[in-house]
Amino acid sequence: MEALRTGLPAAVRVNLGSHVAAKLLTQLERLSLLSDSDGEHASYAPRLLPWFPKGLGWQFDRLCGWEIRSNKQHKRLKAYLLCLQEHGSLSRQEAVSMLPPLCLDVQPGQALLDLCAAPGSKSSQIIEMLHWEQNSDPGLSDVTENLLPRGVLIANELVPKRADLLTHTVNRLGSPCFAVTQLDAQFFPKIMDSNGARFLFDRVLADVPCSGDGTLRKSPELWGKWTPREGIGLHHRQYTILLRGLDLLKPGGRLVYSTCSFNPLEDEAVVLAALLRRHGGQKVTLIDLPIFEDLSGSPGLKTWVVPHPEDGRVCWERPEEVPDELREKLRAPLFPPAQGSEEAALWEEQRCRCRRFLPHKTSGGGFFIAVFLKDNLPCLDVGEPAPDCETKSNGSVDRGLISDHEECAVDDDAEVAGQGEEDEDLDRPAEQECVSRVQGSAEEQNAGDGQTQSQNASTGDGLSRSQRRKRRQPQQIGDYEIVPADDPAWLHAAAFFGLDPSLACNLRRKIGHPKKIYWISEQAGRFLACTAPFKMRVISAGVRVLEQLGASRQGAQPMWRTTQEGLPLLLQHGLKRRIAVSASFMKRLLSGVDLEVAELHAAAQAGEVMGLECLEASQEQLQAGHPPGLISGSLAVTLLTEATRTAGLAVSALLSGRCLMGYASQTEAAALCESMELEARTTALLSPVEATKPEGEASQEGGGGGGVCRQFQAGNCTFGDGCRFSHETTTTTAAAAATTTTAT
């Protein structure tokens, strides 16, 4: 209890794939040397989390998340972290919440499913892990085609607004290895690949909605809200999500079940109920978690009590003790196994493999994890499905031991309806939020009552479930189509950017939306080519790499631009329209200044710009009547110091007959600029609060460039005093802002 009353240390995870990963790790190491003699900044010393691979996880032991968020004294640290988060270099994530993805043992090329994914901390971590092989040496990525990530994470979320937030979170990573779906995980359908075989996942994460009492350290307001009813109401939904996940898992595959709750009704009771069944004819068992140095959890509970939903002081040990009027609510699966029963023996053997992470032992938040392994043996005869968990006349409990759950869990064909939701606050703690999101939704009521959407649907049209199933045609997942290798628009874009036309096999576009082209990993492509019994909502897939510029003239080929998020991929694949510029030139570009073509040539003369010749009209073009000089259009601008085939800092830009302008959004541009100033920014963190940013001296902090913050003018700049753009509101600066060309 004492531990729960203290703040939760803030923790961060560095993205190995970021172009600043190596620099950022150096700065974290530098900060870690701070000590008490550094006075007010001593708490800025992060500690390396020894159990996180590749030295990427860090924790600020003496600083909690809400302090960074709300204490003005830490505004520069907040801006520093926000900026790094914005360009996907760093994620703020509670330390124990980093464990489930590590328990998945992600391997390159795998297909993974995150059933309950918003706001997306674990999904981002998994996607980053899919890239680890490729980014094994931070900052020096030697990317070859063979090492391009092939795997996929399908990140699923029920609530539409949270699914949008999830999409934003994973999009920051610029990865081709994901798709976001918006479905009720309980009804995530059986999908078939293009060969008619079932598409199963190598790994599944079921980080289910829970009562969130493990997050009391970061969300103290939960103290007043918690009731025993929540755990009881959530148990059934957690169980059906877990069953669905196990069914979607390949034989030999792993599923990680996790909650941020201490409640055994949401933890042990759910895990035990799933262990007692077969899944697609296969048995499942628990396996030990990996060893996390410094972070040992406790085993799962042997026994527990079930409280009265309205009065936590009244509890029962056995289902038979429950008064008749509560028997429907407090069903047998909520209870521990009866002493001496077959189930108790099984549980005794398995429970030690569950792990409870307790705040007073780990200095972190409360968490529960169990790792399931699905049998690799041929299916056994599964027999008749058992009735769902009934109390026998002799008082013992029938949990359907080793029966198959196929029929008793959920209907594959259930259509999923999204639920309306209130606004998001990015700064609010993830796990706690997910609790409040699900409470009160109509769908929660259904799940709590044990009534599924499929049951509702079955009464609708007078047809039986199997009749409706037969009547339905399988539907292709999502609305994505392959870009044909001989598509004229693609061939034109490939020729313009100097890309190999055969790259088309990686590209998709949304049906009816030919103006955006996405790059999709091999496994993501396989997933999108599958069919499902109903139209699945795929909100986003892969990374947008090309976008058509304006409307094309009648008969003329459309012009394309590279997107900021897709640039690293295109550069790795030989994009030829690229120039390299000095740091000071890059800062000017990022500050939103239009750089006149004459200035570009002068900078090239001075050695500040290299590679202009790749923008010049070729002999062929000149013969075809193109005027001599630079060819207008989209291009990549990289830093002169970066080797050309690395994932270094690169900016999408546009050259017109008159000038060169950046095409990153204001937020992206600000974040990229900050990333160039990482060392200076870290130094600035450590100077006295008042002296750090004297008015009008932004450039002394390494900001350089100037320019007016349009986010500030629109009233939504998140960087506050830490913003590198001007927050002045004079007429002069407003007029200057009107002329900036950086895209929003």
Ligand SMILES: C[S@@+](CC[C@H](N)C(=O)[O-])C[C@H]1O[C@@H](n2cnc3c(N)ncnc32)[C@H](O)[C@@H]1O
């Ligand atoms: C514990 S949170 C997930 C946190 C997430 N894994 C992360 O690390 O950022 C649970 C999420 O499940 C969502 N959810 C609730 N019921 C669901 C359902 N039936 N199907 C899919 N998602 C659901 C909630 O809206 C919430 O976003």
